[in-house]
Amino acid sequence: MLFGRTQKNPIKIADKQVAEWKYAACGYCSTGCSIEVGLNADGTPVASRGVADADVNRGKLCLKGIFEHELFTSAGRGLAPMLRNHWHDQWQPTQWDTALDKLHDEIRRVQAKHGPDSFAIISTGQMLTEEFYTLGKLTRGLIGTNNYDGNTTLCMSSAVSGYKRSFGSDGPPGCYEDFEHTGCLIAWGSNLPEQHPIIYWRMKEAQEKSGFPLIVVDPRVTMLAQNANMHLTITPGTDVVLMNAMMHVIFKEGLHDQRYIDANTNGVEALRTEVEKYDPVTAAKICGIDEDTIRVVARTFAKAPAAMQIWTMGINQSTHGSDGVVGINNLALITGNIGKPGGTSLSITGQCNAMGTREWSSCSGLPSFRYLEVPEHREEVAKFWNVDPEFFPKKRGMLQTDIYQAMEAGQIKGLWLIATNPMSSLPNTARIRRAMEQLEFCCVQDCYQDTESAQYAHMYLPAGTWAEKDGVMTNTERRINRVKPVTAPPGEAKPDLWIFNRVAERFNKAGKVNFPEQAGDIFLEMGQLSKGRLADISGMDHALLEQNRGVQWPYTATQREQGEAPPKGGKRIYTVDGTFSYPDGRAKLIPLPFIDNNEVPDEKFPVWLNTGRLIEHWHGRTKTGKIGNNNKYSPIPFIEINPDLAAELGIQRGEYVRLVSRRGDAVAMAQPTHRVPKNMVFLPFHFHDCANRLTLGLLDPHSRQPAYKQSAVRIETIADQVAAAKLSMEMRKF
Numbered sequence: 001m002l003f004g005r006t007q008k009n010p011i012k013i014a015d016k017q018v019a020e021w022k023y024a025a026c027g028y029c030s031t032g033c034s035i036e037v038g039l040n041a042d043g044t045p046v047a048s049r050g051v052a053d054a055d056v057n058r059g060k061l062c063l064k065g066i067f068e069h070e071l072f073t074s075a076g077r078g079l080a081p082m083l084r085n086h087w088h089d090q091w092q093p094t095q096w097d098t099a100l101d102k103l104h105d106e107i108r109r110v111q112a113k114h115g116p117d118s119f120a121i122i123s124t125g126q127m128l129t130e131e132f133y134t135l136g137k138l139t140r141g142l143i144g145t146n147n148y149d150g151n152t153t154l155c156m157s158s159a160v161s162g163y164k165r166s167f168g169s170d171g172p173p174g175c176y177e178d179f180e181h182t183g184c185l186i187a188w189g190s191n192l193p194e195q196h197p198i199i200y201w202r203m204k205e206a207q208e209k210s211g212f213p214l215i216v217v218d219p220r221v222t223m224l225a226q227n228a229n230m231h232l233t234i235t236p237g238t239d240v241v242l243m244n245a246m247m248h249v250i251f252k253e254g255l256h257d258q259r260y261i262d263a264n265t266n267g268v269e270a271l272r273t274e275v276e277k278y279d280p281v282t283a284a285k286i287c288g289i290d291e292d293t294i295r296v297v298a299r300t301f302a303k304a305p306a307a308m309q310i311w312t313m314g315i316n317q318s319t320h321g322s323d324g325v326v327g328i329n330n331l332a333l334i335t336g337n338i339g340k341p342g343g344t345s346l347s348i349t350g351q352c353n354a355m356g357t358r359e360w361s362s363c364s365g366l367p368s369f370r371y372l373e374v375p376e377h378r379e380e381v382a383k384f385w386n387v388d389p390e391f392f393p394k395k396r397g398m399l400q401t402d403i404y405q406a407m408e409a410g411q412i413k414g415l416w417l418i419a420t421n422p423m424s425s426l427p428n429t430a431r432i433r434r435a436m437e438q439l440e441f442c443c444v445q446d447c448y449q450d451t452e453s454a455q456y457a458h459m460y461l462p463a464g465t466w467a468e469k470d471g472v473m474t475n476t477e478r479r480i481n482r483v484k485p486v487t488a489p490p491g492e493a494k495p496d497l498w499i500f501n502r503v504a505e506r507f508n509k510a511g512k513v514n515f516p517e518q519a520g521d522i523f524l525e526m527g528q529l530s531k532g533r534l535a536d537i538s539g540m541d542h543a544l545l546e547q548n549r550g551v552q553w554p555y556t557a558t559q560r561e562q563g564e565a566p567p568k569g570g571k572r573i574y575t576v577d578g579t580f581s582y583p584d585g586r587a588k589l590i591p592l593p594f595i596d597n598n599e600v601p602d603e604k605f606p607v608w609l610n611t612g613r614l615i616e617h618w619h620g621r622t623k624t625g626k627i628g629n630n631n632k633y634s635p636i637p638f639i640e641i642n643p644d645l646a647a648e649l650g651i652q653r654g655e656y657v658r659l660v661s662r663r664g665d666a667v668a669m670a671q672p673t674h675r676v677p678k679n680m681v682f683l684p685f686h687f688h689d690c691a692n693r694l695t696l697g698l699l700d701p702h703s704r705q706p707a708y709k710q711s712a713v714r715i716e717t718i719a720d721q722v723a724a725a726k727l728s729m730e731m732r733k734f
Helices: 066-071 094-114 129-143 157-167 176-180 199-208 239-252 258-264 270-273 280-287 291-303 321-334 356-361 374-386 400-408 431-439 496-506 519-530 542-547 556-559 644-649 720-731
Strands: 022-025 034-039 045-050 120-122 148-150 184-188 214-217 231-232 308-310 344-347 414-418 441-446 459-462 472-476 479-483 607-612 638-641 656-660 665-672 680-684 711-717
Touching: 034 066, 034 291, 034 665, 045 066, 045 157, 045 356, 094 120, 094 414, 094 441, 094 459, 094 496, 120 129, 120 400, 129 148, 129 374, 129 472, 129 496, 129 519, 129 656, 148 400, 157 321, 157 472, 214 291, 231 291, 239 270, 239 280, 239 291, 258 321, 280 291, 308 321, 321 344, 356 472, 356 656, 374 519, 400 431, 472 519, 479 542, 519 542, 638 644, 638 656, 644 665, 644 711, 656 720
Parallel strands: 120 148, 120 414, 184 214, 184 308, 214 231, 308 344, 414 441, 441 459, 607 680, 638 665
Antiparallel strands: 022 034, 034 045, 472 479, 607 711, 638 680, 656 665, 656 711
């Protein structure tokens, strides 16, 4: 008798009839996977696969990447420019020239009436880098508003701020290869298996070979925490206290690297004085981690031959987000864990090209990590662009979160919103709605017409998405990779670069500023502007990037001329003593007093609200909510709730409940699980009109990033479950 597989029908994989494979880099998270999209004989995208010889993903893709080709034909795509007089009027299709003329005229009208900074421009982390650079040139060099930012403020601004404060410049110092060399890994508020699955695979493969200890700091039992050697269920918002206590132990027990500190840093005495206040006994009462565990973690980290720290939104999205990043950097610096194999502080970036906007969009200053506050930087860029340096502002304007507060106060009257959806992504949705309603003019430029924010627009411009366009993106480890056009945008939609160049023509009538049409030419221009900078890309071009499946910066023209090939593995920065970006070449050790300004549970709102990602979804589900093989796993909002709390409140699995905060309320399905403690619920943030109805708008003072992770709610049962189910279904619509 035959048993097992021989008795079963063999598994058959459907033949998609792929006639051609086209290369790109994935357009979801910041991992930077190389991907190929398969087209059939008609030129229709029908399949996606990983690229085997790409160092980042080595042939693998996550759930989102596997079905990424379905984006091209997903519902809700914009097919023509649209206009209307008021945001509650019906849309009327129009011609591109008419729409772009009106955009130019409205920008100038608003600026003439209310001042140059009364018009704001907010972009994204999901365009291609050449598009970011062109938009920055247009905004800084021609339009002249200083209220210009990207939605990366919502995810990576604390990392940017923390790197600048510690090292003098943005730019993650490590790489994925560091997993293979580390002797200890601490993950602060990071859940790699669901946030960045391919980075998790790289980490897990390295850990299985070397056996390094994994320490996860997270209030929730995430997938990563389930695989950790130690899981520290910290009280939300108290990471800085734990970091200070670890440094207290490291200094007290002589585990610091005095040689590295003396050679490469400033400020150690002030740091030692501050952390002296945070002995483990005192710290344990604040952060909820017992004193012995604090000592064990500090010793494990400091005694490792190389120690690595990674983090994502659990650190960044806090009123102490920037301080948390500085604390991570402090720990790395006092133990000599910067710039060496396996020793790094590595922020795991959110969006596919958040690094590209940090490097080249000019949102936070000027291209290639230049500052508006530095006269020499303004002179360099003005000369290169052929504009008057006095046209540039002398300091950075408002960040996105401040722009919306100014909009609510009537100081911002016009908005150009590009590939972002603040009505879904910003905290305290009710305030954002009121702010959008007050605008005299709003233009939404997006590949989807049915976003929540487009409801408040006077103009809609249909844009291409991802591999309908040509250019590059930079991933978490500073690897620049090529995106090639797989198919054309639908209908009359145009690539963002085309739109920016056509707008530039209207502000650049004399042709004073050069705007190249081809992404490859723009990239070479960026390379010229990068020479001698930290992020020097002057040795790269599009062909080299595709050939190598991505190249990490810096890679200079001199290196290429001398025949030095781009590294096949990882490349690190700050590898030589005295190479930090401050004028004296030294990093700063910065004392971090703990100021407890969190919203915390109380009698009226007794439960912590924790928000985060699911592996199947992406941000506001504008993309994945329309792809069946992603959306089917989580089609409606739900909360993870501790079974004891559910029993206490009389809540059964699958019942809908009402969450109430000081800002608003939301309805979600209850899913009892021991992944959260009794005083906490976890709510995925992907569903519009749900999580951000509850979250508060407190901002980090340095990064201006919202504190999405520090809210308090109460949970109410709902008698009419049928009505609650209907409301929940409404939240899945677009």
